[in-house]
Structures are given as structure tokens and as C-alpha cells.
Amino acid sequence: MLGRTAHGLFWMFRYLERAENTARLLEAGFHMALTRDVATAEEEWRSVIEAFGQRAGYEAKHGTYTGHQVWNYLLRDPDNATSVIAMIGAARTNARSVRSAISGELWEAVNESWMEISKLLARPVAQSSVGEAVQIIRRAGTVVLGAMTGSMLRNEGYHFARVGTFVERADCIARILDMKYYLLLPSLSYVGSSLDTGQWDQVLRSVSGDRAYRWLNAGQIDARGIVEFLVLDDRFPRSLAFCHSALREDLAALARIHGHEGESDALMRKSGTRISDLTIEDIFDMGLHEFLLEFLSANRAIAGSIAEDYRFLA
Structure with a gap:
């Protein structure tokens, strides 16, 4: 192609x-x-x-x-x-x-x-x-x-379409979560204070995750639980973990079709290992804002490497 x-x-x-x-x-x-x-x-x-x-x-x-x-x-x-x-x-x-x-x-x-x-x-x-x-x-x-x-057809065109989808979805979800977290809980440290549950509910609704989250958590709206769901739960198709898991699979499929791996595959493995090793406590200890900035930077690097590996516009 x-x-x-x-x-x-x-x-x-x-x-x-x-x-x-x-x-x-x-x-x-x-x-x-x-x-x-x-x-x-x-x-x-x-x-x-x-x-x-x-x-x-x-x-x-x-x-x-x-x-x-x-x-x-x-x-x-x-x-x-x-x-x-x-x-x-x-x-x-x-x-x-x-x-x-x-x-x-x-x-x-x-x-x-x-x-x-x-x-x-x-x-x-x-x-x-x-x-x-x-x-x-x-x-x-x-x-x-x-x-x-x-x-x-499940060929390279299909995989490039999915790669574009999940690169962008991961970027948008991380931005939404970072923006809403700062609006709702300005302090960088996690505090067990009362939060505006109506607004956290809207965070879930903005990513079509409200029903799935409630089903998994018996209807309880909790900031820590929502962050864990949107970042680490790879069962939800708009979580950061799911997006990068799907992205890794499609890049691997492209590597098999082309017969070699590129820098984007190495970056994806690094990102996958990073997310799979994290717990929600690790994220809040680091600071959610800092974690999301790091994630967004890694996501941009992956997108740039994909363009280089497959010679976009060449």
C-alpha cells in the first residue's frame, strides 16, 4: 500500500x-x-x-x-x-x-x-x-x-483505519479526563472529599461509559473508581488500556503484513508494559495530571512513529 x-x-x-x-x-x-x-x-x-x-x-x-x-x-x-x-x-x-x-x-x-x-x-x-x-x-x-x-477486507487498509481510530480515541479520552479532573478536584493529591457526583456522572456519559461503570460498580459514583475504569479497565472500549491494546494488535498485524517491525511497535510494547504494570494507587501517587501528560506525550510519539514507519505521503 x-x-x-x-x-x-x-x-x-x-x-x-x-x-x-x-x-x-x-x-x-x-x-x-x-x-x-x-x-x-x-x-x-x-x-x-x-x-x-x-x-x-x-x-x-x-x-x-x-x-x-x-x-x-x-x-x-x-x-x-x-x-x-x-x-x-x-x-x-x-x-x-x-x-x-x-x-x-x-x-x-x-x-x-x-x-x-x-x-x-x-x-x-x-x-x-x-x-x-x-x-x-x-x-x-x-x-x-x-x-x-x-x-x-481485513487487510492493511482496515488496520490503518483502526490505528487512526484508536490513536485519536486515546488522545481524546485522556484530554477529557484531565480537563474534568481539574475542574472537579483542583488539588493534585487524592482527597476523599465529597465530589459533585452529577459532574462525574457526566464524565462517564461523555464517553458512553455510564451504564457499564454502574453495572461493574453497583451504581456507585466514585472519583477513584471512575479513573480506574477509564484508564485501566481493558474491557471498556474507550478506556486508555483498551485503546492501546487494540492499537498494539493492529500495529502487530501491519508488521506481519509488511514483514518487519518499526519504531512504533517498540513504543507500543513499552506503553503496554507501562499501563499493565500500573495500579490506581500508582496513578494517584504520581498525580493524575502528570500521568495523563505522560500518556499524551507517549501517544503523540507513537502516532509520529507510525507516520515514519509507513512513510505517510511517500
Whole structure:
């Protein structure tokens, strides 16, 4: 497979995953802000912007953090290169460039999703329409992944698509967890104080983990338990452990197809060993923020090595 085709598949699914996770975080922020006073709601919206590293761009355009400004900036603002509409458009462009490497069903799912979301976001989104917009974006991600899983040959194209998905998902989940932890528990040390269980519940909802977590923990919302679930529980498909386990498997499959391993495989083994050896006590002793920064750095290094190993754009 040509490097530019691998690049197109990798980034097509990174963009799709990023758009979906933006919608998930936006939905969580929206529900939290509705229950807060004006000042606290503004802090919530600021944290949503900061989670995606968009504070500078946002503040260059807006002086305040009102909900209407934030969700339209994230969903459709033409000055925001990482808005949902921009990400869906970039995914479609990449899908078109690799049409010979994907199934017809997958192309149709991406193209139809783009048309539906473009129509939805053609005008500013009102508060009454935020829920509908988020649902449509999340459904688009589910439909595209379903088309990929159900119709693509299990060749290198399939594995590059999955690699892009799990690199991006791990990055987004780590950012959401870091941002929400700082909003809810500013102290770096773990304290058994009373936490806002409603907000921790929204953290779980933002990653579709609320039902799974409750089933495993008899419905009890606990900060330490939630962090353990989202970081270390490899049964949950949006945990950091699951993402890197899946990423390791797909990189191993690519190495078998190509007949050699690269730097990305070595980095994945190192990351896998690191996570498998950790306990929740280790993470809190280190500091959750410090652990997540380390994880994000390792995830970026893996993504960069994948591009080098498989000569993206070559």
C-alpha cells in the first residue's frame, strides 16, 4: 500500500473520531452548564475549549464564554480549523482520495454523513437544537465505524483505519479526563472529599461509559473508581488500556503484513508494559495530571512513529 493511501485512511478515521469526541464533550459540557450559575457555567465552557487546546483561537474571536458562542465555535465556526464540520469535511476528502482502498458501503456512509451534518450546521445552532446536533454527529460516527467493520477486507487498509481510530480515541479520552479532573478536584493529591457526583456522572456519559461503570460498580459514583475504569479497565472500549491494546494488535498485524517491525511497535510494547504494570494507587501517587501528560506525550510519539514507519505521503 502506498504511504499516501495509508496516510489517507489513518487521518480519515482520526478526523471522524475527533468529530465524534468533540460532540461527546460538548454534550457533557452542555448538560453541566445547564445546572450551574452564570459564573460556574462560564468556567465549564472554558474547560471544554481548553480540553481541545483551542483557547487562543477562541479568545481571539470571543471575549466571553457563553454557551451559544462555544458550541457554535466547536461545531461550525469557519475560523476554527478543528470544528466538527471541518473534521467531517476532511474525513470525506480523505475518503474520496482512498476510494479504491475502501468499500462502497464505507464511502456511502461517510458521504451521507457529511451531507447530513453539512445541512444541519449550515446555520448557527440554537440551544434547543444542540441535543439533536450532538446525536446526529455521534450517530454518524457509529454508522461509519459499522460500515468499516462490516464491509472492509481485513487487510492493511482496515488496520490503518483502526490505528487512526484508536490513536485519536486515546488522545481524546485522556484530554477529557484531565480537563474534568481539574475542574472537579483542583488539588493534585487524592482527597476523599465529597465530589459533585452529577459532574462525574457526566464524565462517564461523555464517553458512553455510564451504564457499564454502574453495572461493574453497583451504581456507585466514585472519583477513584471512575479513573480506574477509564484508564485501566481493558474491557471498556474507550478506556486508555483498551485503546492501546487494540492499537498494539493492529500495529502487530501491519508488521506481519509488511514483514518487519518499526519504531512504533517498540513504543507500543513499552506503553503496554507501562499501563499493565500500573495500579490506581500508582496513578494517584504520581498525580493524575502528570500521568495523563505522560500518556499524551507517549501517544503523540507513537502516532509520529507510525507516520515514519509507513512513510505517510511517500
